[in-house]
Amino acid sequence: EDENRSKKTGQVTQAKLAKKPHILRDKNQLTDKDWEVLYHLEAILTVFETVVKTLEGDGYIRRRKQGWTGSYGNIWDVVLGYELLLNTLEEYKQLAADFPDAEHFRIGINLAWDKLDEYYRRLDETPIYYTAMALHPAYRWDWFDETWAHKPS
Numbered sequence: 001e002d003e004n005r006s007k008k009t010g011q012v013t014q015a016k017l018a019k020k021p022h023i024l025r026d027k028n029q030l031t032d033k034d035w036e037v038l039y040h041l042e043a044i045l046t047v048f049e050t051v052v053k054t055l056e057g058d059g060y061i062r063r064r065k066q067g068w069t070g071s072y073g074n075i076w077d078v079v080l081g082y083e084l085l086l087n088t089l090e091e092y093k094q095l096a097a098d099f100p101d102a103e104h105f106r107i108g109i110n111l112a113w114d115k116l117d118e119y120y121r122r123l124d125e126t127p128i129y130y131t132a133m134a135l136h137p138a139y140r141w142d143w144f145d146e147t148w149a150h151k152p153s
Helices: 014-018 032-056 076-097 103-125 128-135 140-148
Strands: 061-064 067-070
Touching: 032 076, 032 103, 076 103, 076 128, 128 140
Parallel strands: none
Antiparallel strands: 061 067
């Protein structure tokens, strides 16, 4: 800032003030396409945030009919969370194919799906997640039949 000040008056010269910072120059402004990509990224991250908050619970102790209980994540919600996230990323993979010049978006979605699928496959190493789904009265084996009917064995 010292070089922007006039030697005589010590004030910033008008010529220096007229020069915009790099971030405000026209070539660095976000386009409508950029804003659309950001809108979709926010939607994806909101789904991730919802799943994470559901799985971790809020920890508040609440009075229930059977007594006091904590509100923590449920083991059966892990499989449901993975399914929701993978399905969301699948939808956005298809949507990203229609984005003009959104290669970074497509790459990010594909990498996120690959990493999430890697962790999802690791659930097979710990059968407690699927056992919890099978024993849950609302899901039982019907959930597996409905959800995995279209997937190859």
